[in-house]
Amino acid sequence: xxxxxxxxxxxxxxxxxxxxxxxxxxxxxxxxxxxxxxxxxxxxxxxxxxxxxxxxxxxxxxxxxxxxxxxxxxxxxxxxxxxxxxxxxxxxxxxxxxxxxxxxxxxxxxxxxxxxxxxxxxxxxxxxxxxxxxxxxxxxxxxxxxxxxxxxxxxxxxxxxxxxxxxxxxxxxxxxxxxxxxxxxxxxxxxxxxxxxxxxxxxxxxxxxxxxxxxxxxxxxxxxxxxxxxxxxxxxxxxxxxxxxxxxxxxxxxxxxxxxxxxxxxxxxxxxxxxxxxxxxxxxxxxxxxxxxxxxxxxxxxxxxxxxxxxxxxxxxxxxxxxxxxxxxxxxxxxxxxxxxxxxxxxxxxxxxxxxxxxxxxxxxxxxxxxxxxxxxxxxxxxxxxxxxxxxxxxxxxxxxxxxxxxxxxxxxxxxxxxxxxxxxxx
Numbered sequence: 001x002x003x004x005x006x007x008x009x010x011x012x013x014x015x016x017x018x019x020x021x022x023x024x025x026x027x028x029x030x031x032x033x034x035x036x037x038x039x040x041x042x043x044x045x046x047x048x049x050x051x052x053x054x055x056x057x058x059x060x061x062x063x064x065x066x067x068x069x070x071x072x073x074x075x076x077x078x079x080x081x082x083x084x085x086x087x088x089x090x091x092x093x094x095x096x097x098x099x100x101x102x103x104x105x106x107x108x109x110x111x112x113x114x115x116x117x118x119x120x121x122x123x124x125x126x127x128x129x130x131x132x133x134x135x136x137x138x139x140x141x142x143x144x145x146x147x148x149x150x151x152x153x154x155x156x157x158x159x160x161x162x163x164x165x166x167x168x169x170x171x172x173x174x175x176x177x178x179x180x181x182x183x184x185x186x187x188x189x190x191x192x193x194x195x196x197x198x199x200x201x202x203x204x205x206x207x208x209x210x211x212x213x214x215x216x217x218x219x220x221x222x223x224x225x226x227x228x229x230x231x232x233x234x235x236x237x238x239x240x241x242x243x244x245x246x247x248x249x250x251x252x253x254x255x256x257x258x259x260x261x262x263x264x265x266x267x268x269x270x271x272x273x274x275x276x277x278x279x280x281x282x283x284x285x286x287x288x289x290x291x292x293x294x295x296x297x298x299x300x301x302x303x304x305x306x307x308x309x310x311x312x313x314x315x316x317x318x319x320x321x322x323x324x325x326x327x328x329x330x331x332x333x334x335x336x337x338x339x340x341x342x343x344x345x346x347x348x349x350x351x352x353x354x355x356x357x358x359x360x361x362x363x364x365x366x367x368x369x370x371x372x373x374x375x376x377x378x379x380x381x382x383x384x385x386x387x388x389x390x391x392x393x394x395x396x397x398x399x400x401x402x403x404x405x406x407x408x409x410x411x412x413x414x415x416x417x418x419x420x421x422x423x424x425x426x427x
Contacts, residue, residue, distance in 0.1 A: 002345040004125040005419035043070045049304025075349040082377040089383045091115045097162035104155025105132040106397040118383040119369040123416040127392025142169035169337040172323045174316035183311035189326045194289045222259035224250035273308025296328040301354035317346040334366030344375040387416045
Protein backbone atom coordinates (compact mmCIF):
# COMPACT_ATOMS: atom_id res chain seq x y z
CA UNK A 1 0.00 0.00 0.00
CA UNK A 2 2.96 2.31 0.69
CA UNK A 3 1.49 3.54 3.98
CA UNK A 4 2.70 3.34 7.57
CA UNK A 5 1.09 0.51 9.56
CA UNK A 6 -1.04 3.00 11.52
CA UNK A 7 -2.33 4.72 8.36
CA UNK A 8 -2.80 1.30 6.79
CA UNK A 9 -5.22 0.30 9.58
CA UNK A 10 -7.20 3.50 9.03
CA UNK A 11 -7.48 2.82 5.29
CA UNK A 12 -8.67 -0.75 5.90
CA UNK A 13 -11.39 0.52 8.26
CA UNK A 14 -12.59 2.84 5.46
CA UNK A 15 -12.73 -0.11 3.04
CA UNK A 16 -14.71 -2.18 5.58
CA UNK A 17 -17.14 0.73 5.96
CA UNK A 18 -17.66 0.84 2.17
CA UNK A 19 -18.34 -2.92 2.17
CA UNK A 20 -20.73 -2.69 5.11
CA UNK A 21 -22.78 -0.11 3.18
CA UNK A 22 -23.47 -2.86 0.62
CA UNK A 23 -20.75 -2.05 -1.93
CA UNK A 24 -18.43 -4.55 -3.62
CA UNK A 25 -14.78 -3.65 -2.96
CA UNK A 26 -12.08 -5.20 -5.17
CA UNK A 27 -8.50 -4.54 -4.04
CA UNK A 28 -5.29 -5.55 -5.86
CA UNK A 29 -2.92 -5.82 -2.92
CA UNK A 30 0.23 -7.42 -1.42
CA UNK A 31 -0.18 -6.06 2.11
CA UNK A 32 -0.46 -8.86 4.67
CA UNK A 33 -3.10 -7.13 6.85
CA UNK A 34 -5.27 -6.39 3.80
CA UNK A 35 -4.99 -10.01 2.60
CA UNK A 36 -5.79 -11.49 6.03
CA UNK A 37 -8.83 -9.24 6.52
CA UNK A 38 -10.39 -9.95 3.08
CA UNK A 39 -13.68 -11.87 2.86
CA UNK A 40 -12.61 -13.56 -0.38
CA UNK A 41 -9.14 -13.96 -1.90
CA UNK A 42 -8.15 -14.67 -5.51
CA UNK A 43 -4.48 -15.69 -5.77
CA UNK A 44 -2.94 -15.51 -9.25
CA UNK A 45 0.32 -17.22 -10.19
CA UNK A 46 2.16 -19.46 -9.71
CA UNK A 47 5.03 -17.19 -10.84
CA UNK A 48 5.32 -13.87 -12.65
CA UNK A 49 5.15 -13.01 -16.35
CA UNK A 50 5.24 -16.10 -18.56
CA UNK A 51 5.18 -18.29 -15.43
CA UNK A 52 1.89 -16.83 -14.22
CA UNK A 53 -1.57 -16.06 -15.55
CA UNK A 54 -3.47 -18.79 -13.69
CA UNK A 55 -5.81 -18.60 -10.72
CA UNK A 56 -3.99 -20.78 -8.20
CA UNK A 57 -6.34 -20.49 -5.23
CA UNK A 58 -9.49 -18.67 -4.19
CA UNK A 59 -11.73 -18.56 -1.17
CA UNK A 60 -11.39 -17.29 2.39
CA UNK A 61 -7.85 -16.49 3.63
CA UNK A 62 -7.93 -19.81 5.57
CA UNK A 63 -8.77 -21.76 2.39
CA UNK A 64 -5.96 -20.05 0.43
CA UNK A 65 -3.52 -20.78 3.27
CA UNK A 66 -4.43 -24.47 3.17
CA UNK A 67 -3.66 -24.66 -0.59
CA UNK A 68 -0.06 -25.95 -1.00
CA UNK A 69 0.20 -24.47 -4.54
CA UNK A 70 -0.27 -20.89 -3.33
CA UNK A 71 2.98 -19.00 -2.69
CA UNK A 72 0.95 -16.26 -0.96
CA UNK A 73 -0.59 -18.91 1.30
CA UNK A 74 2.85 -20.25 2.26
CA UNK A 75 3.94 -16.77 3.42
CA UNK A 76 0.69 -16.25 5.35
CA UNK A 77 1.05 -19.57 7.22
CA UNK A 78 4.70 -18.89 8.03
CA UNK A 79 6.03 -21.88 6.04
CA UNK A 80 7.96 -19.30 4.05
CA UNK A 81 8.89 -15.89 5.35
CA UNK A 82 11.41 -13.13 5.87
CA UNK A 83 13.20 -13.95 9.10
CA UNK A 84 14.75 -11.56 11.61
CA UNK A 85 18.54 -11.75 11.05
CA UNK A 86 20.49 -13.67 13.71
CA UNK A 87 23.01 -10.84 13.99
CA UNK A 88 23.10 -7.23 12.80
CA UNK A 89 26.08 -5.36 11.37
CA UNK A 90 27.66 -3.44 14.23
CA UNK A 91 27.60 0.36 14.44
CA UNK A 92 31.12 1.85 14.13
CA UNK A 93 31.17 5.26 15.89
CA UNK A 94 34.14 6.37 13.75
CA UNK A 95 32.23 5.82 10.49
CA UNK A 96 29.22 8.11 10.55
CA UNK A 97 27.68 10.82 8.40
CA UNK A 98 26.18 13.73 10.39
CA UNK A 99 23.58 16.16 9.06
CA UNK A 100 22.94 19.09 11.40
CA UNK A 101 19.93 21.36 11.75
CA UNK A 102 17.71 20.11 8.89
CA UNK A 103 14.65 22.39 8.84
CA UNK A 104 13.01 21.96 5.41
CA UNK A 105 9.18 21.73 5.27
CA UNK A 106 8.03 20.42 8.66
CA UNK A 107 11.46 19.30 9.99
CA UNK A 108 12.22 20.86 13.37
CA UNK A 109 15.97 21.54 13.36
CA UNK A 110 16.71 17.81 13.12
CA UNK A 111 20.21 16.32 13.59
CA UNK A 112 20.63 13.06 11.65
CA UNK A 113 23.42 10.61 12.49
CA UNK A 114 23.74 8.02 9.74
CA UNK A 115 26.04 5.00 10.38
CA UNK A 116 28.12 4.16 7.28
CA UNK A 117 28.43 0.57 6.03
CA UNK A 118 25.01 -0.36 7.43
CA UNK A 119 21.49 -0.76 6.08
CA UNK A 120 19.41 2.02 7.66
CA UNK A 121 15.62 2.28 7.44
CA UNK A 122 14.08 5.73 7.74
CA UNK A 123 10.55 5.22 9.08
CA UNK A 124 7.59 7.20 10.35
CA UNK A 125 3.91 7.85 9.63
CA UNK A 126 2.98 9.49 6.32
CA UNK A 127 3.90 13.20 6.33
CA UNK A 128 6.42 12.91 9.20
CA UNK A 129 9.30 14.37 7.12
CA UNK A 130 11.14 11.29 5.81
CA UNK A 131 11.30 12.40 2.15
CA UNK A 132 12.29 15.97 3.10
CA UNK A 133 15.14 14.71 5.28
CA UNK A 134 16.54 12.11 2.87
CA UNK A 135 15.44 13.01 -0.69
CA UNK A 136 15.43 16.79 -0.38
CA UNK A 137 18.26 17.39 2.08
CA UNK A 138 20.72 14.47 2.30
CA UNK A 139 20.61 13.39 -1.37
CA UNK A 140 21.15 16.86 -2.95
CA UNK A 141 24.06 17.50 -0.55
CA UNK A 142 25.68 14.11 -1.26
CA UNK A 143 25.09 14.35 -5.05
CA UNK A 144 26.61 17.85 -5.21
CA UNK A 145 29.69 16.82 -3.19
CA UNK A 146 30.26 13.32 -4.60
CA UNK A 147 28.71 13.24 -8.10
CA UNK A 148 29.46 16.88 -9.02
CA UNK A 149 25.74 17.58 -9.51
CA UNK A 150 25.06 21.24 -10.25
CA UNK A 151 21.28 21.60 -10.45
CA UNK A 152 20.20 20.10 -7.10
CA UNK A 153 19.40 22.41 -4.21
CA UNK A 154 19.17 21.07 -0.67
CA UNK A 155 16.46 22.07 1.82
CA UNK A 156 17.57 24.36 4.70
CA UNK A 157 20.19 22.86 7.04
CA UNK A 158 23.19 23.98 9.12
CA UNK A 159 25.92 21.60 7.93
CA UNK A 160 27.01 18.08 6.98
CA UNK A 161 30.14 16.08 7.86
CA UNK A 162 31.42 12.62 6.92
CA UNK A 163 30.83 12.73 3.14
CA UNK A 164 34.57 12.27 2.47
CA UNK A 165 34.25 8.62 3.52
CA UNK A 166 32.01 7.98 0.48
CA UNK A 167 32.86 8.12 -3.23
CA UNK A 168 29.40 8.35 -4.89
CA UNK A 169 25.68 8.43 -4.18
CA UNK A 170 23.02 6.54 -6.13
CA UNK A 171 19.32 7.38 -5.86
CA UNK A 172 17.12 4.52 -7.02
CA UNK A 173 13.51 5.71 -7.32
CA UNK A 174 10.35 4.43 -9.01
CA UNK A 175 10.33 6.93 -11.90
CA UNK A 176 10.11 5.30 -15.39
CA UNK A 177 13.38 4.17 -17.05
CA UNK A 178 12.10 5.75 -20.29
CA UNK A 179 8.98 7.46 -21.57
CA UNK A 180 8.92 6.03 -25.12
CA UNK A 181 8.51 2.48 -26.51
CA UNK A 182 12.17 2.69 -27.66
CA UNK A 183 13.54 2.39 -24.13
CA UNK A 184 13.70 -1.14 -22.74
CA UNK A 185 15.59 -3.18 -20.10
CA UNK A 186 18.27 -4.22 -22.66
CA UNK A 187 19.13 -0.63 -23.63
CA UNK A 188 18.92 0.70 -20.07
CA UNK A 189 21.19 -1.92 -18.47
CA UNK A 190 23.74 -1.82 -21.30
CA UNK A 191 23.09 -5.40 -22.51
CA UNK A 192 22.09 -4.19 -25.99
CA UNK A 193 25.58 -2.97 -27.00
CA UNK A 194 27.35 -6.37 -26.62
CA UNK A 195 24.32 -8.05 -28.26
CA UNK A 196 24.67 -5.87 -31.37
CA UNK A 197 28.41 -6.58 -31.45
CA UNK A 198 27.69 -10.32 -31.32
CA UNK A 199 25.36 -10.10 -34.30
CA UNK A 200 27.72 -7.90 -36.32
CA UNK A 201 30.51 -10.42 -35.67
CA UNK A 202 28.66 -13.36 -37.29
CA UNK A 203 30.03 -14.60 -40.62
CA UNK A 204 26.93 -13.57 -42.61
CA UNK A 205 26.93 -10.04 -41.12
CA UNK A 206 30.64 -9.60 -41.87
CA UNK A 207 30.22 -10.78 -45.48
CA UNK A 208 27.43 -8.18 -45.94
CA UNK A 209 29.52 -5.47 -44.24
CA UNK A 210 27.04 -4.95 -41.38
CA UNK A 211 28.37 -2.98 -38.39
CA UNK A 212 26.81 -2.98 -34.85
CA UNK A 213 24.74 0.10 -35.82
CA UNK A 214 22.84 -2.07 -38.31
CA UNK A 215 21.20 -3.83 -35.35
CA UNK A 216 20.13 -0.63 -33.59
CA UNK A 217 16.52 0.51 -33.94
CA UNK A 218 17.55 4.10 -33.15
CA UNK A 219 19.44 4.82 -36.39
CA UNK A 220 18.67 4.36 -40.09
CA UNK A 221 20.03 1.28 -41.84
CA UNK A 222 18.72 -1.85 -40.20
CA UNK A 223 15.51 -0.62 -38.66
CA UNK A 224 12.04 -0.59 -40.22
CA UNK A 225 11.63 2.95 -41.58
CA UNK A 226 7.81 2.80 -41.59
CA UNK A 227 7.76 2.94 -37.76
CA UNK A 228 11.36 4.20 -37.38
CA UNK A 229 12.26 1.19 -35.25
CA UNK A 230 9.48 1.63 -32.69
CA UNK A 231 7.55 -1.47 -33.78
CA UNK A 232 4.39 0.56 -33.20
CA UNK A 233 2.78 3.59 -34.80
CA UNK A 234 1.62 6.39 -32.51
CA UNK A 235 -1.95 7.52 -33.19
CA UNK A 236 -2.58 10.93 -31.69
CA UNK A 237 -6.02 11.35 -30.16
CA UNK A 238 -7.39 14.85 -29.64
CA UNK A 239 -9.19 14.36 -26.35
CA UNK A 240 -7.83 11.01 -25.20
CA UNK A 241 -4.38 9.60 -24.41
CA UNK A 242 -2.33 8.72 -27.52
CA UNK A 243 -2.58 5.08 -28.55
CA UNK A 244 0.03 2.83 -30.16
CA UNK A 245 -0.86 0.26 -32.88
CA UNK A 246 1.53 -2.41 -34.26
CA UNK A 247 3.41 -1.38 -37.42
CA UNK A 248 1.86 -2.87 -40.60
CA UNK A 249 5.22 -3.25 -42.38
CA UNK A 250 7.43 -5.01 -39.81
CA UNK A 251 4.53 -6.41 -37.71
CA UNK A 252 6.14 -5.07 -34.53
CA UNK A 253 9.58 -6.59 -35.21
CA UNK A 254 11.29 -3.16 -35.48
CA UNK A 255 13.82 -4.26 -38.12
CA UNK A 256 13.79 -4.67 -41.91
CA UNK A 257 13.93 -8.08 -43.61
CA UNK A 258 17.68 -7.93 -44.42
CA UNK A 259 18.61 -7.33 -40.77
CA UNK A 260 16.36 -10.16 -39.60
CA UNK A 261 18.19 -12.54 -41.99
CA UNK A 262 21.25 -12.41 -39.69
CA UNK A 263 21.12 -15.13 -37.06
CA UNK A 264 23.21 -15.87 -33.96
CA UNK A 265 22.87 -19.49 -32.76
CA UNK A 266 19.70 -19.77 -34.88
CA UNK A 267 17.96 -16.63 -33.59
CA UNK A 268 17.64 -13.18 -35.16
CA UNK A 269 17.86 -9.90 -33.20
CA UNK A 270 14.07 -9.61 -32.81
CA UNK A 271 13.81 -13.16 -31.39
CA UNK A 272 16.61 -12.39 -28.92
CA UNK A 273 14.90 -9.19 -27.74
CA UNK A 274 11.68 -11.19 -27.33
CA UNK A 275 13.36 -13.62 -24.90
CA UNK A 276 12.71 -13.41 -21.17
CA UNK A 277 15.71 -12.63 -18.97
CA UNK A 278 15.65 -16.24 -17.77
CA UNK A 279 15.82 -17.67 -21.33
CA UNK A 280 18.50 -15.18 -22.37
CA UNK A 281 20.65 -16.02 -19.30
CA UNK A 282 20.81 -19.63 -20.47
CA UNK A 283 21.21 -18.72 -24.16
CA UNK A 284 24.16 -16.33 -23.55
CA UNK A 285 25.78 -18.35 -20.77
CA UNK A 286 29.08 -18.50 -22.73
CA UNK A 287 29.27 -14.68 -23.16
CA UNK A 288 30.40 -13.29 -19.76
CA UNK A 289 29.71 -9.60 -20.61
CA UNK A 290 26.05 -10.40 -21.32
CA UNK A 291 25.55 -13.21 -18.79
CA UNK A 292 26.75 -11.08 -15.84
CA UNK A 293 24.24 -8.30 -16.55
CA UNK A 294 21.42 -10.79 -17.12
CA UNK A 295 22.27 -12.46 -13.81
CA UNK A 296 21.81 -9.15 -11.95
CA UNK A 297 18.30 -8.84 -13.45
CA UNK A 298 17.63 -12.41 -12.21
CA UNK A 299 18.97 -11.48 -8.75
CA UNK A 300 16.48 -8.62 -8.34
CA UNK A 301 13.60 -10.95 -9.28
CA UNK A 302 13.02 -9.84 -12.89
CA UNK A 303 13.61 -13.18 -14.60
CA UNK A 304 10.20 -12.94 -16.30
CA UNK A 305 10.50 -9.60 -18.17
CA UNK A 306 11.50 -9.57 -21.84
CA UNK A 307 14.76 -7.93 -22.95
CA UNK A 308 13.01 -5.73 -25.50
CA UNK A 309 9.91 -5.05 -23.40
CA UNK A 310 8.86 -1.43 -23.78
CA UNK A 311 9.76 0.69 -20.74
CA UNK A 312 6.25 2.17 -20.79
CA UNK A 313 4.82 -1.26 -19.83
CA UNK A 314 7.00 -1.69 -16.72
CA UNK A 315 5.46 -0.92 -13.33
CA UNK A 316 7.15 1.51 -10.92
CA UNK A 317 8.52 -1.38 -8.85
CA UNK A 318 9.88 -3.14 -11.95
CA UNK A 319 11.53 0.08 -13.20
CA UNK A 320 13.16 0.54 -9.80
CA UNK A 321 14.55 -3.00 -9.86
CA UNK A 322 15.90 -2.54 -13.41
CA UNK A 323 17.80 0.51 -12.07
CA UNK A 324 19.03 -1.55 -9.12
CA UNK A 325 20.23 -4.29 -11.51
CA UNK A 326 22.13 -1.69 -13.55
CA UNK A 327 23.91 -0.48 -10.40
CA UNK A 328 24.68 -4.06 -9.32
CA UNK A 329 26.33 -4.79 -12.67
CA UNK A 330 28.81 -1.94 -12.17
CA UNK A 331 32.13 -2.51 -10.42
CA UNK A 332 31.60 -2.22 -6.67
CA UNK A 333 33.79 0.23 -4.71
CA UNK A 334 32.36 -0.55 -1.28
CA UNK A 335 32.03 3.18 -0.47
CA UNK A 336 28.75 4.01 -2.19
CA UNK A 337 25.66 5.55 -0.59
CA UNK A 338 22.47 3.98 -2.00
CA UNK A 339 19.13 5.74 -1.36
CA UNK A 340 15.88 3.89 -2.06
CA UNK A 341 12.44 5.43 -1.52
CA UNK A 342 9.85 2.80 -0.59
CA UNK A 343 11.26 0.05 -2.86
CA UNK A 344 8.72 -2.54 -1.69
CA UNK A 345 5.56 -0.64 -2.71
CA UNK A 346 3.58 -3.03 -4.90
CA UNK A 347 5.83 -6.05 -4.24
CA UNK A 348 4.76 -9.54 -3.15
CA UNK A 349 6.39 -11.20 -0.10
CA UNK A 350 8.54 -13.35 -2.43
CA UNK A 351 9.80 -10.30 -4.38
CA UNK A 352 10.59 -8.45 -1.13
CA UNK A 353 12.68 -11.43 0.02
CA UNK A 354 14.64 -11.31 -3.29
CA UNK A 355 15.13 -7.54 -2.98
CA UNK A 356 16.41 -7.83 0.60
CA UNK A 357 19.05 -10.38 -0.47
CA UNK A 358 20.35 -7.79 -2.97
CA UNK A 359 20.28 -4.89 -0.47
CA UNK A 360 22.07 -6.97 2.16
CA UNK A 361 24.67 -7.97 -0.44
CA UNK A 362 25.37 -4.29 -1.15
CA UNK A 363 25.68 -3.69 2.59
CA UNK A 364 28.00 -6.69 3.09
CA UNK A 365 30.39 -5.19 0.51
CA UNK A 366 30.80 -2.14 2.75
CA UNK A 367 28.27 0.18 1.07
CA UNK A 368 25.75 2.31 2.96
CA UNK A 369 22.10 1.57 2.14
CA UNK A 370 19.39 4.05 3.22
CA UNK A 371 15.80 2.91 2.68
CA UNK A 372 12.70 5.02 3.31
CA UNK A 373 10.25 2.28 4.18
CA UNK A 374 6.91 1.38 5.77
CA UNK A 375 7.12 -2.38 5.23
CA UNK A 376 7.75 -4.08 8.57
CA UNK A 377 9.45 -7.11 6.95
CA UNK A 378 12.14 -4.77 5.60
CA UNK A 379 12.37 -2.68 8.77
CA UNK A 380 12.94 -5.73 11.00
CA UNK A 381 15.99 -6.78 8.89
CA UNK A 382 17.64 -3.31 9.09
CA UNK A 383 20.82 -2.73 11.10
CA UNK A 384 19.68 0.74 12.15
CA UNK A 385 16.38 2.63 12.24
CA UNK A 386 15.74 6.41 12.23
CA UNK A 387 12.06 6.95 13.15
CA UNK A 388 10.44 10.33 12.48
CA UNK A 389 7.21 11.61 13.96
CA UNK A 390 5.39 11.49 16.23
CA UNK A 391 2.62 12.37 13.73
CA UNK A 392 2.41 13.83 10.21
CA UNK A 393 2.48 17.46 9.04
CA UNK A 394 2.90 20.16 11.70
CA UNK A 395 2.76 17.52 14.47
CA UNK A 396 5.78 15.70 13.00
CA UNK A 397 9.30 16.60 11.95
CA UNK A 398 11.21 15.20 14.96
CA UNK A 399 13.48 12.15 15.22
CA UNK A 400 11.71 10.29 18.01
CA UNK A 401 13.74 7.07 17.97
CA UNK A 402 17.01 5.81 16.51
CA UNK A 403 18.98 2.64 17.01
CA UNK A 404 18.61 -1.05 16.22
CA UNK A 405 15.06 -2.44 15.77
CA UNK A 406 15.37 -3.89 19.29
CA UNK A 407 16.07 -0.35 20.64
CA UNK A 408 13.22 1.30 18.71
CA UNK A 409 10.51 -1.06 20.02
CA UNK A 410 11.28 0.20 23.55
CA UNK A 411 10.30 3.79 22.64
CA UNK A 412 6.66 4.33 23.65
CA UNK A 413 6.17 7.38 21.39
CA UNK A 414 7.09 5.43 18.25
CA UNK A 415 4.17 4.11 16.17
CA UNK A 416 6.73 2.09 14.18
CA UNK A 417 8.10 0.52 17.38
CA UNK A 418 4.60 -0.59 18.46
CA UNK A 419 3.90 -2.22 15.07
CA UNK A 420 7.37 -3.81 14.94
CA UNK A 421 7.32 -5.39 18.40
CA UNK A 422 5.15 -8.46 17.56
CA UNK A 423 7.27 -9.21 14.45
CA UNK A 424 10.52 -9.24 16.44
CA UNK A 425 8.92 -11.50 19.06
CA UNK A 426 7.80 -13.88 16.28
CA UNK A 427 11.35 -13.99 14.85
